Amino acid sequence: MPIGTVCPTCRFENPRSWRACAACGRPLGAGFRPTSVTQLGGGDATVVSAHPDFEGDVDDLESLDSVEIEDEGGGEPEGEGEIPLIGQAEAAGAIQTGVERAFTVGAPTLVALEGPRGSGKTRLLVYASEIAARQEPKVRVLYAACRDGGDGSYAPFSRLLLERFGVTPSSSPSAVRAMMTTAVRDALQTSDAVRVGETTHLLGYLAGIPFPHSPFLAPLEGNPTELHQRAVQAFCRLIEGDAQRRPVILLLDNMHWAEEEAWDLVRALSEVEAHVAVVMAGDAPVAERASELQPTGGVAVGPIGPLGEADVQTFLHVLLPTLSAAPEEFVAAVAHRSGGNPGALRELVFALWEAGLFLQGPDGLEVDLPRLEAGEDLPVSMEDALKARLDRLDPFERATLERASVVGEVFWDGAVLGQMRSERKPPGSTEDPLSIWPDDDDALALGSALDRLKQKGFVEVLDHSDLPGALELSFAQPGARRILYDGLEEEVRTRRHAAVARWLALVGTVRREGIAAMIAPHLERAGQRARAGRAYLEAARYERANLRTLRAQRYVERALEHISPEDVARRIEALHESGSILTTLGRYDDAADDFAEMLRLAWNIGARGKGGAALNRLARLERARGEDEKARTLLHRALELFRAAGDLRGVASTLDDLAQIGLLRGETESALQFANEALEIRRTHGDERGEAVSLNTLGQIELTRGQLDAAERLFRLSLEMRERLGDHEGILQSHIALGVLAYERGDRTAAVAAWRTGLERAREVADRRSECFLLNNVGEARLADGAYDEAEIALERALDLAEELGDKRAMADVSRNLGMLALRRGDDDASPRLEEALTQAREYGGREAVALAQRAIGALRAQTLFDTGGASDRSAEEAFLESVDLFREMGNEREAARSLVQLAKHLVERGDLVQAKQRLREARATFRRMGLTDEALAIDATLNELGG
16 A cells, blocks of 8 residues: 555655655656755865766756746746755764664664754755655655644654544545554554554554554553553554565654654654664754664664755855856855855845845846945845745735744645635625625635645645645745744734634544644634633543543643632633642652642532542542542532432442442442442443442452352353443453452462463553453462472562552452462561561451451461470461451351361361361351352361261
């Protein structure tokens, strides 16, 4: 599938914005000329080409169709086409070295080209593509540029991916997703649907292409760091896959505007194992940042220096092919005034041409040296040159650029037309509708003006538009937009920003994605703060829905700056959004501040439902910190407010939260009551996803109570519902629960198999909490099987995850299992590990965790040699009995029976057979009642050995 512009002559695939083919130099469109000439060297200027069919010296430049000057009619230098690359030997050498090394050695290389705007950075990137095409005719060339502000965290890679997949503004979302899937499958050369799907969805996240209800992205919503890391890995997979078939060169422009997320992608690319060359260009500190990276193939830095006088002379002959001679005084003057910057030099020559400095002589153009020496009416600085050229535009061209400056460095013809029409009354009358819009003469006039401005070098047409049906352009000259915008009166700017906002809002009816972020700054500058605040809030919601959490945070902060304190309802919405985003980012204290302020505003206006939502969010923050009692207090108050407001969805959600806390703290009866009520509400209101959650919660409660058959029935009902709904995260939780059930029935093989399958799924979707839970379960099961090394690997990884997540419950559970592992091995650190687990369990208040830790402590003390007073013996029995009591208080008879079995073993070793038999009979009765046949039979065998 072609991804750019295919050369009609040699069929080479070029980036869409290329004017001429990188492989053969032929033009890619009408009006374009070959761009194959490349000027290298200082001192005496020479011309070298990246193409083997072109060799020449300075005299050959005159044969190029480069810059034509009309002899009559007051024409000016033509702005079309690429100017040959002149000078920059060091930068060109760095490019050649980097590309050759990447393509021959097969190691990624990084070339950094640093220089100011107008220094020829983009032309150097074109040269890099020419070198790459000469090295490897089948090379894949990918180009993209950053834009100043609002271009996204992953620019220029987001735009690069759009080009890679052939996406245009007119492409339908469904067609784009299908094209991406096909392209990814082809690049990865695999039929693994999960791998292809995950990679495609993650690349869509990078490119800003939505994948609604994605099973790969949704579970990562609460973990932006993991999402970012996995997206970076997906991008590297794509590039490595492409490079397996042919070398790849990535050309990244304006990298000084790239955000940190984009630099992470560069860092990852430098570590791939493939024939990949990355050539980036930009202003400082691009070279410094690139030098900090360590790609396998090395870093080559090519500083873009100012042109020397010899190169300036050559450049003048390129711009003015009929110039008979370039006097030394003239060359020195323009070199000084332009600072040797090619873009500035070009602009200065344009201004001098318009000022009449060049005269027609018998042998061609001549420089009016007396006038140059007098300096009358000639631009002295680059700003003077720009202002002089702008002043020579006709009034409509000037007004067009002024209106474009209000839109931004990048603008659309429709936004300019919208301003034009907002400043005059509609023609005709309502009595004759056709007289109101009789023609499109003003739009045609605008198109003609933009064409002339393009020819004069003021604007450039971009290769594709972000907005459907609109021509997208940018200012071509550095500083031009600032001069034009600063020259407008404040009242005019305000009025025109409002017109641009209205036009963008209309475009938003066709393309909603990200449009609010475009509108908001114009509303802000138009003085419409309230509307700007609402637009920033909408932008934050859009970015959060697309999992771009950091951008969402920036927008919601702007929203809160602009939403008036009097607009309480809107501020509550913004605070809720901000708190949710900060929670996702792990900034719990800041999130708590926002939810507390939301609660205060809700109290001010008596909004019970909003108050309940704020309290519910605060409770979840406390749960994340392991503060279950604080969370429960907040949830009870939230429940009261939700009931008073008649907010049944809020009631059900809070009841389920309370059930989860009750379950974790061993309060099974209250947990059962809460979960049943939540289930009833959700069934009544047709909330199937919520109903599945409630069913799973009820299954966990029954499992804790030892009712294994009832638990299985509930788990399977929940699983069936989740599979029907396509709730992938919920399906994972159901499989985890069924694995736990198998373990409780003594089928450790089935349990471990289920958990390992769940682990693969959890890692695919980056669900680290589930991964931690599953690793702990696998570790505990392998410990019971005597596979100590396997258990240790799983448990140590689980502990790392628990600490990263700050999950106190998980830390207590994993620490207990690691303590039991040390005890089984006879390691010296068994005691401190188990004591730490008990302390952790007590700190967060989980009664089940305390009971399990007490049982482990009992096992530890039972192995200690008796002292003369029997203190160790008694302390072991006390620990076992405390475990039994805690489990019984919680209604967990199954675990209480297991603690009794452990106590009985200790009593046998102590020689107290009577007490041991009594405890075993108690446990056996429980196991028989619960249907745990295997455990009951094991006790029968032990009793037989003890003589009944």
